Amino acid sequence: MLILDSVHTYYGHIHALKGISLTVNQGEIVTLIGSNGAGKTTTLNTISGVLPARAGAIYLQENARSGGPPAHPGRANDSDIRLDQLPAHQVARLGVSQSPEGRKIFARLSVQENLAMGAFARADADGISQDLERVFQLFPRLQERLSQPGGTLSGGEQQMLAIGRALMSRPRILLLDEPSMGLAPILVQQIFQIIREINAQGMTILLVEQNAQAALHIANRGYVLETGNIVLSGDAQDLLADPQVAEAYLGI
Amino acid sequence: MTPVSANGAIRNGLIAFAFLGYLILIGIPGRLGGSALPVLALVAALFFWVKLRFDAPDTGGAGLPGGSAEGKPGWQIGAPGQSSGRGVGALFPGRGGTLVLRHGLLAGVTTGLLIAGMSLAFASAIGSGASIQPVLDKIVPVNVGALIGVSPGQIANDDVPLFRYPLQVLFFTVAGLFAALAAVAARARNLQTTSMARLSAYLDSLPFRTTARFAGIALPFLLLAYIVWLGIPGVSAFGSNEGTVRLLFTLIATGSGLFAIRLAHPGREQKIVALLLALGVLTMPFILDQFQNSVMGLVFIFVMMGLGLNIVVGYAGLLDLGYVAFFAIGAYTYAFLSAPFSSPYISNLLNLLGISPEIPLLGYWTALPVAMLTAAIGGILLGIPVLRLRGDYLAIVTLGFGEIIRLFMLNLGELTNGPRGILEISQPGLFGLPPQSFSSGLLSSQGWIFLVALVSSAVVAFVAIRLNDSRLGRAWFAMQEDEDVAEATGVHLVRTKLLAFAIGATFAGMAGQLYASRQINIFPENFSLFVSIDALALIIVGGIGSPAGIVLGALALKGLPEVLRGVDEYRIVTFAALLVIMMIVRPAGILPSARRRVQVSPTDEQGPTTAAEERENDASLPAQGPPARPEDARSEEPA
Ligand SMILES: Nc1ncnc2c1ncn2[C@@H]1O[C@H](COP(=O)(O)OP(=O)(O)OP(=O)(O)O)[C@@H](O)[C@H]1O
Numbered sequence: 024m025l026i027l028d029s030v031h032t033y034y035g036h037i038h039a040l041k042g043i044s045l046t047v048n049q050g051e052i053v054t055l056i057g058s059n060g061a062g063k064t065t066t067l068n069t070i071s072g073v074l075p076a077r078a079g080a081i082y083l084q085e086n087a088r089s090g091g092p093p094a095h096p097g098r099a100n101d102s103d104i105r106l107d108q109l110p111a112h113q114v115a116r117l118g119v120s121q122s123p124e125g126r127k128i129f130a131r132l133s134v135q136e137n138l139a140m141g142a143f144a145r146a147d148a149d150g151i152s153q154d155l156e157r158v159f160q161l162f163p164r165l166q167e168r169l170s171q172p173g174g175t176l177s178g179g180e181q182q183m184l185a186i187g188r189a190l191m192s193r194p195r196i197l198l199l200d201e202p203s204m205g206l207a208p209i210l211v212q213q214i215f216q217i218i219r220e221i222n223a224q225g226m227t228i229l230l231v232e233q234n235a236q237a238a239l240h241i242a243n244r245g246y247v248l249e250t251g252n253i254v255l256s257g258d259a260q261d262l263l264a265d266p267q268v269a270e271a272y273l274g275i
Numbered sequence: 276m277t278p279v280s281a282n283g284a285i286r287n288g289l290i291a292f293a294f295l296g297y298l299i300l301i302g303i304p305g306r307l308g309g310s311a312l313p314v315l316a317l318v319a320a321l322f323f324w325v326k327l328r329f330d331a332p333d334t335g336g337a338g339l340p341g342g343s344a345e346g347k348p349g350w351q352i353g354a355p356g357q358s359s360g361r362g363v364g365a366l367f368p369g370r371g372g373t374l375v376l377r378h379g380l381l382a383g384v385t386t387g388l389l390i391a392g393m394s395l396a397f398a399s400a401i402g403s404g405a406s407i408q409p410v411l412d413k414i415v416p417v418n419v420g421a422l423i424g425v426s427p428g429q430i431a432n433d434d435v436p437l438f439r440y441p442l443q444v445l446f447f448t449v450a451g452l453f454a455a456l457a458a459v460a461a462r463a464r465n466l467q468t469t470s471m472a473r474l475s476a477y478l479d480s481l482p483f484r485t486t487a488r489f490a491g492i493a494l495p496f497l498l499l500a501y502i503v504w505l506g507i508p509g510v511s512a513f514g515s516n517e518g519t520v521r522l523l524f525t526l527i528a529t530g531s532g533l534f535a536i537r538l539a540h541p542g543r544e545q546k547i548v549a550l551l552l553a554l555g556v557l558t559m560p561f562i563l564d565q566f567q568n569s570v571m572g573l574v575f576i577f578v579m580m581g582l583g584l585n586i587v588v589g590y591a592g593l594l595d596l597g598y599v600a601f602f603a604i605g606a607y608t609y610a611f612l613s614a615p616f617s618s619p620y621i622s623n624l625l626n627l628l629g630i631s632p633e634i635p636l637l638g639y640w641t642a643l644p645v646a647m648l649t650a651a652i653g654g655i656l657l658g659i660p661v662l663r664l665r666g667d668y669l670a671i672v673t674l675g676f677g678e679i680i681r682l683f684m685l686n687l688g689e690l691t692n693g694p695r696g697i698l699e700i701s702q703p704g705l706f707g708l709p710p711q712s713f714s715s716g717l718l719s720s721q722g723w724i725f726l727v728a729l730v731s732s733a734v735v736a737f738v739a740i741r742l743n744d745s746r747l748g749r750a751w752f753a754m755q756e757d758e759d760v761a762e763a764t765g766v767h768l769v770r771t772k773l774l775a776f777a778i779g780a781t782f783a784g785m786a787g788q789l790y791a792s793r794q795i796n797i798f799p800e801n802f803s804l805f806v807s808i809d810a811l812a813l814i815i816v817g818g819i820g821s822p823a824g825i826v827l828g829a830l831a832l833k834g835l836p837e838v839l840r841g842v843d844e845y846r847i848v849t850f851a852a853l854l855v856i857m858m859i860v861r862p863a864g865i866l867p868s869a870r871r872r873v874q875v876s877p878t879d880e881q882g883p884t885t886a887a888e889e890r891e892n893d894a895s896l897p898a899q900g901p902p903a904r905p906e907d908a909r910s911e912e913p914a
């Protein structure tokens with residue numbers, strides 16, 4: 024559904040992504056792990072159009088948009104949409120939604136307004152209220168705090184809000200950047216539980232995590248990123264068993 | 276902030292002395308005559324009171340804005356608790372009440388000694404026949420004489436009783452003492468927060484709460500009645516100042532009306548109060564005289580400016596210092612359409628279009644959409660090149676744009692008549708009736724302008740309030756908080772920013788057109804940077820993002836100086852002092868918007884990028900002042 028084909032991204036002269044290729048298929052959870060500064064956030068920002076890719080291509084598979092299976096899963100074809108050519112707001116409108124690193128909720132907008140911002144590009148009032156219901160089912164806490172300014176929520180609540188906001192656009196693919204950052208262990212478990220739940224409802228997810236162990240446990244497949252290159256990829260189970268991964272990222 | 280208690284007190288004394296010294300040098304005691312010393316002592320007391328209230332040890336958020344309460348070790352000299360129990364300090368248990376008193380006394384003595392020393396030095400210099408610089412010559416003897424209660428001649432004869440100097444010290448010491456007592460008492464009563472919700476709650480807690488609330492609500496109406504009464508021929512009060520007093524009451528009635536709406540219980544009561552006030556304000560143009568009406572007209576023209584600039588600065592977070600440009604565009608567009616002066620360019624254009632150039636080309640109301648549209652186009656033209664700029668850079672570029680437009684008006688003589696300006700711009704008519712039919716009998720010509728300004732600002736306010744809660748409004752606030760995230764949720768940044776500039780400019784265009792017809796003659800000099808600064812200052816004083824606050828800001832910034840005109844040289848000083856006090860007491864503005872009152876603590880979970888961006892956002896509003904204290908955020912009910 025989402026294909027990155029040797030994508031290069033720069034910050035000025037800094038070469039942050041050195042030709043990343045990866046694929047996310049319909050209905051999967053794919054996780055991207057790597058140490059600090061490896062380029063995980065950069066990858067997500069490049070996909071969502073916040074950062075421009077200087078070379079390479081990013082495709083959103085056309086058929087994925089109509090719900091059916093793509094014509095050539097995992098391989099780009101003519102009818103696919105090139106995301107790397109588009110500004111961020113158009114990428115968002117095509118159904119790529121990001122819960123950014125550090126939550127970045129709108130601190131002065133209320134919880135309700137933050138969620139409304141998630142649905143900014145949508146006009147279907149019925150669909151929006153359905154999704155709102157769904158978000159409240161996932162995060163009942165948010166419903167209790169509807170009119171509270173986002174900035175006054177606790178860290179965990181802010182994370183819930185960030186995920187809720189991303190879901191409100193009814194995305195085709197959800198990009199999650201370190202959803203467990205700074206949360207208490209019990210909340211971390213809860214968040215992963217919820218990610219699994221969202222996925223079970225049919226959402227395709229690209230998950231970036233420091234907590235590689237937990238991420239690989241819920242993911243179908245994984246990629247390991249090291250200083251802008253993908254050094255390893257495969258089934259999540261295999262990665263979990265890989266001694267190299269175990270040493271570098273699982274802290275075993 | 277006070278490093279050590281004694282030092283802090285002495286420093287406060289020094290500041291008070293410097294301020295009073297300035298007042299003395301500009302000749303205020305001379306004006307006040309015999310009452311100079313008590314009045315200056317009162318000013319000092321007011322200063323001490325403000326300082327003490329905000330410097331003092333903390334009782335839940337009363338610290339200096341931005342400073343933490345613990346940052347004032349001066350108050351911790353005696354361990355808290357030790358100082359309580361004795362005398363007035365008992366009013367303020369465990370919180371250093373006696374320290375406050377000691378601090379006030381010390382500051383007062385310091386000021387008094389310095390003032391006494393200064394007047395002694397001057398008196399002996401003059402007494403010994405030393406010649407003082409020409410400038411000071413004129414001011415100082417009279418002033419010093421007033422300060423010590425004798426005539427300059429007596430000073431020259433060295434005929435000043437010595438006890439005058441200790442008397443000065445005594446006066447200021449007492450001032451410090453009173454200020455400290457007031458500060459302690461205020462704190463003990465827990466009145467230190469002035470937020471309306473608190474006040475409302477406080478009124479409810481009084482034994483006669485209904486009465487108190489009623490009094491608060493009735494005040495503007497009483498004032499209105501009083502203004503009417505003052506306007507009746509034959510009634511006189513306040514001697515020659517009557518017109519000014521009436522204007523002052525008009526300003527206060529309008530402003531307190533906004534507070535009255537907040538004091539009323541939400542729902543029906545609020546609606547009734549609002550309706551009555553609207554009726555009251557609408558009668559003002561009919562009862563005020565030409566001068567008062569012209570001031571009020573200007574105030575409401577600036578209300579429109581403030582509301583428009585607020586969309587750009589308050590909603591979208593784009594600091595625009597060239598806002599006067601759109602005001603000028605609106606004014607000149609209307610001038611072209613309605614004044615006899617016609618540039619060759621415009622006549623040629625008209626010939627081409629086959630329109631016979633009669634004057635005025637368009638009436639006020641038919642010209643209105645044209646002026647608004649031209650201003651909106653100006654807004655977009657400014658917006659396009661500055662799309663990528665933020666904060667300080669944006670401010671500088673827009674500043675330049677404002678000046679460019681003014682210089683155009685000044686130098687494009689063929690089009691704009693240059694510095695000679697455009698004369699005889701016509702007044703608004705209505706339903707085909709000529710303007711003259713409004714400027715006779717019931718309504719003076721300025722009254723008619725005021726009425727038009729009122730109605731136009733009401734329309735603008737309505738649009739601004741609706742925008743605040745709209746999808747577009749949310750997009751603006753989101754963009755203000757974080758452009759990247761907003762874009763990633765689907766906000767089209769270019770379009771959203773340009774819309775902010777265009778809508779803001781449209782309002783300024785409306786204001787400019789009305790301003791042109793109010794002035795009748797306009798010149799490029801009317802559109803200097805100071806108009807932008809006034810507009811920005813009034814939204815900051817009133818409370819960024821809040822329409823009611825903006826009306827208050829305009830009343831305070833454009834109305835009050837006219838009232839103070841009566842007091843001449845003191846005008847600017849007094850005005851500046853009022854502004855400073857206001858910004859200390861209510862750093863987020865008189866009536867801040869709910870969004871602005873939210874104090875968002877930068878949580879540690881947020882990455883360094885977020886923190887950096889927070890700073891950047893703040894930098895885009897240098898004068899916004901620190902967000903209000905936490906309890907303001909808590910007390911944010913729809914009162
Ligand atoms: N705005 C920027 N300007 C310059 N360099 C940047 C910028 N943002 C990121 N980088 C650099 O790009 C590299 C990748 O950063 P990125 O934020 O993608 O790392 P990450 O894998 O998300 O790390 P973490 O796990 O710590 O979040 C780092 O070396 C970082 O220093």
Ligand SMILES: [Mg+2]
Pocket residue numbers: 063064065124
């Ligand atoms: Mg990261």
